[in-house]
Amino acid sequence: MYKVVVCDNISEKGIDILKNEKDIVVEIKSDLDKKELPKQLGDADAIITRSSTTVDKEFLSYCKNLKVIGRAGVGVDNIDLDEASKKGIVVLNMPTGNTLAATEHTMTHMLNCLRFMPNANYELKYKHIWDRKKWMGIELFGKTVGIIGMGRIGTQVAIRAMSFGAKVIVYDPYIPKEKATRIGAKIVDKLDELIENADIITIHTPKTDETYNMISYDEIKKMKNGVILINCARGGLYNEDALYDGLKSGKIRALGIDVFENEPQPNHPLFEFDNVFVTPHLGANTFESQIRVAEGIARSVIDALKGRGYENAVNIKMEDEEISEIGRQFLGLAERMGSFLSQYTKSFIKCIAIYPHGEIEKNANSLMLFTTVGVLKNIVDEHVNYVNAPYLIEERGIKTQIKPFERSTEFKNLLVIDIEYDDDKHIEIGGAVFEPNKARIVFMDGFDMEIELSGNIIVFKNHDKPGIIGKVGEILGRHNINIADFRLGRRKDLGEALSFIKTDQEVDENILKEIMQIDGAISIAKVKL
Incomplete structure (x- = not known):
């Protein structure tokens, strides 16, 4: 029997799925004081949380039998992933359950910015002013919507915008071009091309070093006068000071924003503008999405407990005994090499091929796994780890190949990674470990050199x-x-x-x-x- 404790309120639909499993006992502790809660989890095999429960090191010290943590949502900021990993606890989330809710929330902000609905509603309902001329709007039909980032949510926004008769242009260097063209959108190679041509811009990227303040003063200057900007993705993708200046000058017609760099955000300089429409991070807040998330996390927890799969895992404990000593030294290098290549190409990657040479050949599967984690961390809007990387690679249509190394080399152990991207372009780098903590790449595309990544x-x-x-x-x-x-x-x-x-x-x-x-x-x- 497995004991699953539900620590926060989730939909009854998810709880019913757990209760219908014959070998699972469910306990509901959502009303329990959070300080008292961990003391009652000593024999729990799994817990399900939302954002209200902080699962930190002290919390986990009480959980002697815990195997699985299910997060009923996307973010896992309230969970100490490192500590969970050290204890061999698998952490799961639900990255897809909120897709439709976030998509429709984006469209709501877009339509509000076109028609100023909240303002007209307030003036009529509370000031009792009937003024049709004041609220003359503009149509989505015929406008050009620029979408930055075409993951799950960006794709759904594109489909809905086109159903209104809008034209859609997309910037996402990490997707195959046919993903955009297949639904009738135009994909551009340069962000500036989107910025200069879009009437409405909505952003749907992860928050990384590359995307932080992605839209700032210079980008706003290049936009059309009267542009509409939407952000229902991550706070910090738009520079908020630059948004303020753009609104003050009239460059930006309207702004729809659900997320802020610092949250909660009860007061902000942007709130002074009547053409700014704000919501308190409501992208996932629908009854339907909460049902999907609860049902999904319940099934994922059951699968993980019974060893059937870990598709939505955000961490995993690697078993040291499965990897040779030299193999362990190459794993971190493989991940850094993958990260280097995805940042260097900044393009859709078609195929990842690795060529392990020497004793590390026996660890080829693990080396490929770590390489794909490195590649994906820079290009997907999800937590990437050693469990979900194979699923995410397959989902994005990236092929992986392990091939024998058939060239002569002076290195006893050598890892070569070849990336195919864009129009059949290739880039190849080789890495070696000279001694513990001295991992280096030793060549790139035939150029010999030695440097730490x-x-x-x-x-x-x-x-x-x-x-x-x-x-x-x-x-x-x-x-x-x-x-x-x-x-x-x-x-x-x-x-x-x-x-x-x-x-x-x-x-x-x-x-x-x-x-x-x-x-x-x-x-x-x-x-x-």
Whole structure:
């Protein structure tokens, strides 16, 4: 028998699913004082929580028998994932149950910004003013809706916007182009193209270093006058000070916002504008979504307890005895190599192929798993871990291949990863471990070099001629950017050089553009690890 304790209020539909399992005993503790709650979980096999229960280290110290934590929702900020992992507890969430609710909430904000419905309602209902001329709106039909990020929610918003007769353009470098074109949307390669052409912009990306303040002063300047902006995804994707300035100048016609950088947010400078429509993070707040989430997490908890699957897991304890000593040293390197490649390409990845050489060949499956986790962490709007990575890879149509290493090499153990992206482009890097805590990549696309994948890295390719590297250093110095490490590889057969430049701080895109103006520059990218 398994004991499942429900710690927070969830839909009865989910509780019924648990109760209908013959070998599961369900206890409802949602009304119990939160300080007293963990003391009664000593024999619980699984718990189900929402955001009201904080599952921290002290909480888990009482849970001697706990195997599974089910989070009835997406976010797991209230759960100490590291501590749960150390104790071998699998943490599950429900990333898809709120998709339709968040989609419809986005559309509600969009329509409010077009027609100013809340304002007209308030004036008529509470001020008793009948003024039709004041509330002249605009139509969604014929407008161009720009969608940044085309995951589950972004895709559903696109479909609904087109059903209104709107045109949809999409920016998401991490999806196959046919995903957008298949539903009738246009996908663009540059964010600026979307920004400059959209009448309405809605953002649906994860919050990462790349997307934080993704829309700021420079981006708003490039937008159409009278643009409408929507954010029902994550606080911090739009720079809130830049939004204020855009509203003050009249550049932004209206703003619909459900999320803020700091929450809860009972008061904000944006609230002073009548053309700003705000809600207190209500994207998932529908009865239907709460039922779906409760039913989904109940089934996931049952499957996890019975060993049938962990599709929505956000962590897992890796069993050390399954990995050789040298294999363990390569796992972290594999994950960093995957993260490096996805950041470097910033494109839809079609295929990940790994070529393990030496003793690490016996750990090929684990190396592939860690590589895919590294790749996915930068491109999906979900918690990625060693359980759900295979599901997410399959869902996004990315192929994975483990191949034998058939080249000569001086390295006893070597991991080569080849990424296929965009129009049959490839990039290949090789990594080796020289001693404990000394993992390095040793080549990239035929350029030999040795560098640790950590910190802020600029990857710069140029024609191999005198003076170029000096100019790069001069530009960085002029912008007060300190170089922490510099490695150079050369290919005389191509007449090209490849530099890895580690800096003490992240380098602004405008500085990268300045470097690309150097005569002889071929390409540049930045990576943060």
